[in-house]
Amino acid sequence: MQTSARPPQSVDILLVEDNPGDVRLIQEALQDGKLLNRIATVSDGQKALAYLRKQGSYTQAPRPDLILLDLNIPRKDGREVLAEIKADPHLRSIPVVIVTSSQAEEDILRSYNTHANCYVTKPVDLEKFVAVVKAIEEFWVTIVKLPPKL
Amino acid sequence: MSMMATRAHEPGLRIKPIVGYGLALAILLATGIFQYKIIGALVETDNWIIHTHEVLAELEGVCSGLQQAEWGTRSYAATGVQDYVIQFSTGIGRADEHLRAARIVTAGNPSQQQNFDRLMQLVTAKRRVMEHLIALRRDQGHTAASEALSNDEGPKLMTDIRALTDEMEGKEKSLLEARQAASRSQAKRADLPILFGTVLALGLTLATSWIAHRDASRWRRAKEPVHNASLHSRSLIETSLDPLVTISRGGQIADVNQATEFVTGVARQQLIGSDFSAYFTEPEEARNVYEQVLARGSVRNHPLVIRDISGKHTDVLYNATVFKSEAGEVEGIFAAARDVTERKRAERALQESEDAFRTLAELVPQLVWVCTHDGLGIYFNQRWVDYTGLTLEESYGRGWYTAFHLDGKQPVLDIWNHTAAIGNTYRLESRLRSSDGHDRWFLTKGVPLTDGAGHVLRWFGTCTDIEDLKRSEEALRIITADLARSNAELEQFAYVASHDLQEPLRMVASFTQLLGQRYKGQLDADADEFIGFAVDGAHRMQALVNDLLSYSRVGARGIELAAVDFEQVLQMVLTNLHVTLEESDGQVTHDPLPTVMGDETQLLQVLQNLVANALKFHGSEPPRVHVSAQEIKGEWRFSVRDNGIGIEPQFAKRIFLVFQRLHSRVEYPGTGLGLAIAKKILERQGGRIWMESEAGKGSTFYFSLPKKGVTSADICKATTIC
Structure with missing residues (x-):
């Protein structure tokens, strides 16, 4: 788990991603942003759910305002994690953005059916990738009114 | 024959005419009596006519x-002459006389x-008037x-008398x-019965x-000599197609018919008196038959062969009986020989045909069988016996079914019953x-042999x-299934490989x-160049992996059939390609789609x-592309024509294969998968x-689609994933 220094108004983001390259790219993209967010990263599905439920080593973890979830992650994959979050009355109000390399229609449909808040395919091109991550930040952090912290 | 017939007819001869004649006589008598009665009536009528005339x-x-x-x-009153008194007396006398007679003739009629009576009164009155006149003239004068x-009152009385007599006359006449009318109708009614009776009696x-x-x-004919009958019999004998011969006790031919002459080729004169056995191929056997006839009285259908003078054989069946004299002594035999050459020939032909069939049936590598119309086995060849182990006896009838009865199932019977029913x-x-x-x-396999009416x-x-x-079919089926599975696995592999390759590739591309x-x-500067190559290579590989993924997805994805409006499809294509269109200064035109x-x-x-290909492979001229479609033989044929660089004919097929490129990447970038994907779809x-x-000179790409749309069977054929 990594955390960054942030002003008190900033939002907490949970990044569930096993590829360190992608983690780095997303962090690089977000570093360029105007807002400083607290980004926590976990590398598999089980850790993600433990973090959200403040279990194990995550008892002090803050409740995130936004979850960026990859689908193809070890131990418990992103589809299951999404289903559990949306089935949990305490967690389901947290917006979940699926950020994945899968373009399969089945994944897209299934994600929305399990109430993903949006589905984004990782662009192959670096510039587009950075643009997409910035767009996510812009939309979910500055435009959207998020539910109040419990 | 004649004796029997005669006896049967004798009583008829005596009874029938008597009855006939008696009946006729009775009818005549009845008719006569009837006629007599009619005549009597007529006579009476006639008497009445006379009577009426008398009355009148x-x-x-x-x-x-x-x-x-x-x-x-x-x-007398006028003249006083005495003669007139005599006239009066005579007149009165006549009147009285006629009056008496009239009384007699009208005696039977009360009216x-x-x-x-009234007439008498009037006449008396009249007479008194006249007598009074005469007395007056004589006594008192003129x-x-x-x-x-x-x-x-004289004239009035006379008028009354005249009226009364007229009335009486009228009555008589009516x-x-x-x-007369009654008599006439009676006579008329009598006409027909009399005529009928007479005709009946006559008939x-x-x-x-x-009959008599x-x-x-x-009776007479029966009693006539047999001579007449034998003339008739003779012609019958001569007409017979069978050789007929009478043979004397000594074995000599006594008589023959024409057929005997034909079958032996010997004239009647020579035949009569010759030894009958000489005309058979086996004279000894013929004589044996002759002896048998004499011994038993007859012989039936004994096969013999007649040989004519030219040596030709005729198969016959010999039938013979003895004939006896009036006294009951055997005089010889009467023999008939039925020509059965044709029948024998037919039998031989059938036998030969059956032999041929059996030879053939034994020769072929199959098991051969023959059944009756209802499935009873009547012939099986040796191969049947060898294979099934059933003997012929075990196979005959319904025995052969057991060879088909495996696992307690009887498909043979089900199909047999069905087939037999429809022939x-x-x-x-x-x-x-x-x-x-x-x-x-x-x-x-079985085929029915039917008669003319279609009966098996x-x-x-x-x-x-x-x-x-x-076994080959089964092996082929397994191989086909394996192949399908293998293809499916390959496509799955291509999909998974290209998908999983994307992740590391993205890392390489992104971080370079x-x-x-x-x-x-x-x-x-070298470092910058190297980084440039690495980025370019990563990008190309990404394009390849993407196209490969598309290619493998063609088969992996289910087909959703719907009405596709190509006008709209083309508009979407042009929207997707608008950057390329602008960059190349290209134009795309089209006919109604x-x-x-x-x-x-x-x-x-x-x-x-x-x-996209048409826009990409252009020469020095800006690309001009035309899309059209026409209906040909139940399918839609689309064409995409361009004015580009064209393709040499020898590459016409190769370009549709995976990764086949005709140009360097520097000239025309691409993965070589676009046409392969189109072909697969x-x-x-x-x-x-x-x-x-x-x-x-440019190229024209054609593609066709069935008008009725694709079926799932077509999809199976095209994809091998079923």
């Missing part, structure tokens, strides 16, 4: 006598009698008489008319006479029980060993790009790949793709 005459006489008396009375005459008499005559002739060709693939326990697959006479059938064929961005100019059943997403990809939807081109 008497009444006339009365009137006439009274007129004479009147005339005498008036003349006339009444009139008559004047008194004239005076009395002028006012006496009575007569009624009687009966004639018929009886004829006929019976008499028969069609029997066909069944089944396992057949083998004597060695290694049951094999056989194809059993026989079933001819074969069982062909198809075990090897079955990041490296380039952050450190350009900070390292040396149809709506076709298909998978819209995939067909969009096909058209987009073709239009079209074949999956029952279509085809091909092209026509000439290097330097």
